[in-house]
Amino acid sequence: MLKEFFRGLTDMLFPKTCLSCKTRLITEALICPDCKNKIKINIPPFCIRCGKHLENKNLNKNVCPACRKTPLYFDRAFSPCIYEGVIQKLIHQFKYGNKRSLSPVLAGLMNEFIREYGIYLDFIDWIIPIPLSSARMREREYNQSELLSRHIAQEIQKKVSQDILIRSRNTLTQTGLKHSQRRENVKGSFKVRDCKPIKGRNLLLIDDVLTTGATASEAAYTLKNAGANVVFVLTLAN
Ligand SMILES: [Zn+2]
Numbered sequence: 001m002l003k004e005f006f007r008g009l010t011d012m013l014f015p016k017t018c019l020s021c022k023t024r025l026i027t028e029a030l031i032c033p034d035c036k037n038k039i040k041i042n043i044p045p046f047c048i049r050c051g052k053h054l055e056n057k058n059l060n061k062n063v064c065p066a067c068r069k070t071p072l073y074f075d076r077a078f079s080p081c082i083y084e085g086v087i088q089k090l091i092h093q094f095k096y097g098n099k100r101s102l103s104p105v106l107a108g109l110m111n112e113f114i115r116e117y118g119i120y121l122d123f124i125d126w127i128i129p130i131p132l133s134s135a136r137m138r139e140r141e142y143n144q145s146e147l148l149s150r151h152i153a154q155e156i157q158k159k160v161s162q163d164i165l166i167r168s169r170n171t172l173t174q175t176g177l178k179h180s181q182r183r184e185n186v187k188g189s190f191k192v193r194d195c196k197p198i199k200g201r202n203l204l205l206i207d208d209v210l211t212t213g214a215t216a217s218e219a220a221y222t223l224k225n226a227g228a229n230v231v232f233v234l235t236l237a238n
Pocket residue numbers: 018019020021022023031032033034035036
């Protein structure tokens with residue numbers, strides 16, 4: 001009886017459960033300390049193209065086998081986390097579970113990474129979130145990459161542009177597709193609305209996940225065709 005009363009009281013005070021494992025939380029955090037510790041952090045050495053962890057340093061001038069096989073159109077990508085376990089669950093909640101409140105936590109990991117490795121981004125002119133198609137935007141009501149971009153912008157003191165790059169058509173989900181199929185799927189799916197603001201400019205693309213890099217690469221290809229100079233990519237996980 002008393003136990004139930006206290007549980008009811010806790011429910012009222014802290015009605016939340018961990019967004020990853022669903023255990024009850026006794027603080028205002030969004031995930032429990034256990035899950036926080038289980039987040040897999042991306043550690044050096046990094047591939048100098050896609051930013052994934054390299055098994056053997058210096059073997060091939062710090063470029064991973066995938067990037068040697070299929071060159072990507074962006075100049076460099078960075079990610080603080082490995083896309084599995086807790087982070088995978090959190091990204092799912094963030095994208096499909098309407099958990100916008102996760103954006104400061106997730107972007108915080110990206111900002112920590114920028115600070116820890118002293119990633120030089122002073123030369124960046126625009127932060128550009130990977131856009132959603134209008135159909136997907138209606139479905140989800142927000143673009144997760146745009147939410148992350150706002151926090152990154154605050155950290156590095158740069159402006160976000162949401163209307164330079166747009167999706168010209170809806171694409172199938174990339175999940176379950178092979179590398180070559182992914183590239184085919186996103187081909188021609190981006191468009192630059194106005195070339196003027198990016199001519200000779202340096203851009204930082206923001207997305208939640210970089211798996212094969214096909215989406216970010218296609219976006220970079222489109223931006224460079226429109227006159228962009230350097231295109232960097234920052235994602236939460238890879
Ligand atoms: Zn948990």
